[in-house]
Amino acid sequence: MSLFQTKAWQSAWWETWGNQKGFRLLREWDGRVSGLYESRYRFKGLLPVRSLQFVGTSYRELRTPRTEYNQFCPDNLSGQPLLRDMDEMLQADPWTEAVFNDLRTGSEELSALVTIAATHNWAFRITASDNGYAVSTSGSFDNYIASLGANSRLRLFNRRKILESLGGVRQENLWPSNSDEFFQHLNRFHVARWQKNCVTPTSLEFHKKFLSRVEAEGGKPLLSALYCDGNVVSVLYNVWFRGVVYNIQAGFDEDFHRKLSLGSLHLGYAIEEAFNAQDTHRLDLLAGQGKHEDYKSRFATDQYQFISIMLVKSVLFRALYWMRG
Structure with a gap:
């Protein structure tokens, strides 16, 4: 299941x-x-x-x-x-x-x-x-990064230095105390990218019910916000369940920096965390493609x-x- x-x-x-x-x-x-x-x-x-x-x-x-x-x-x-x-x-x-x-x-x-x-x-x-695509996180993160193509390695990992040069970088899980703020950022980024809402009052009701209940079944909501210089520049809607981190949704500031793909960098941090977590063996990117390319296929180790x-x-x-x- x-x-x-x-x-x-x-x-x-x-x-x-x-x-x-x-x-x-x-x-x-x-x-x-x-x-x-x-x-x-x-x-x-x-x-x-x-x-x-x-x-x-x-x-x-x-x-x-x-x-x-x-x-x-x-x-x-x-x-x-x-x-x-x-x-x-x-x-x-x-x-x-x-x-x-x-x-x-x-x-x-x-x-x-x-x-x-x-x-x-x-x-x-x-x-x-x-x-659908997934990353097996049972081995070494260094080996995983080394296995990627040069461009993917840049987007996912190597350009962290550029991001870190622009201000203090940190991540924070906004569950449970700031979940409304998280979904506001997710929707804001989504509207800017796709010109439509991904979070409505009805769907927000669903997400909050789900997240509050999944903990009773051993799940861990990971509403990750990536900050640079005190501002939220990217969000990842992840949930850990039975050794797998499911990447349900993502959003980021497209206009932040012309050399950075913030969504990819943020995903790179999440993948590294999954490799370092002893209770995690897989990060599932799920089905679906990006706006301009099938980016998940570039980062995945497994396809289904x-x-x-x-x-x-x-x-x-x-x-x-x-x-x-």
């Missing part, structure tokens, strides 16, 4: 967004697997649809923080028992379509979905795929892939979805 299957993440998401019209919880989370819910809507405003989805995801209706590593069954279930349990799960409630986002490519669960769909003659569609799929039962809806593309 990952951070996203914790009771903290799942319960905070459902309490924040599960009150939408047409949403109904079908299977509650248990701290190991993702919950399942039904979303009812009308296709083209006419035909009623029952959509089965993971708690934490929304295929058409909502934009929410991304929930990755979704899974149906506990990690210790495999083979025929896993196939049987998933088949029973998918037949327990009536649905028109089942949309399952961000499953690990190559997982037994994804293979089971292919088998179950073929057995019942359900349509199987891949709706999206995305690469998520697949999002749709199952469709009825011949009518198969035809309608095929025509729509």
